[in-house]
Amino acid sequence: WWHLQGNPLWLQYIKVPLVTLGYETSYDVFVKAHTGGVSGQAQAITLGIARALLKVSADHKSPLKKEGLLTRDSKVVERKKVGLEKARKAPQFSKR
Structure with a gap:
């Protein structure tokens, strides 16, 4: 039984390590x-x-690695800086 709100493609994405x-x-x-x-x-x-399946057997490492399932997406939200409206958005510049 699977329940995931939103796009059903995410459900397929979750099943990829098992498949x-x-x-x-x-x-x-x-x-x-x-x-x-x-x-x-x-x-x-x-x-x-994927990590749980890797703990079951070390033989699973190469197929999981080939599919890119053992790599974490390292992108994180950039912090807001002082004096800026957002992380990179500066207030409108005025010459006078």
């Missing part, structure tokens, strides 16, 4: 993801499932 190794019917996965958007939650769940 890659041929375990789509072998494991029951229960996950709660908090905060962030649906996209980020789907990516976090996928990474968690």
Whole structure:
């Protein structure tokens, strides 16, 4: 039983580690993801499932690595700077 709000493609994205190794019917996965958007939650769940499967057997590393499922997306939101409206947006410049 799968429940994920939003685009059904995220559901397919979450199943990729299991499908890659041929375990789509072998494991029951229960996950709660908090905060962030649906996209980020789907990516976090996928990474968690891939890491869990890696702990089951070290032989799973090469197929998971080839699919790029063991790599975390390192992009984070840039902080807002003092004197700027947002991280990079400066107030409108006036000559006079």
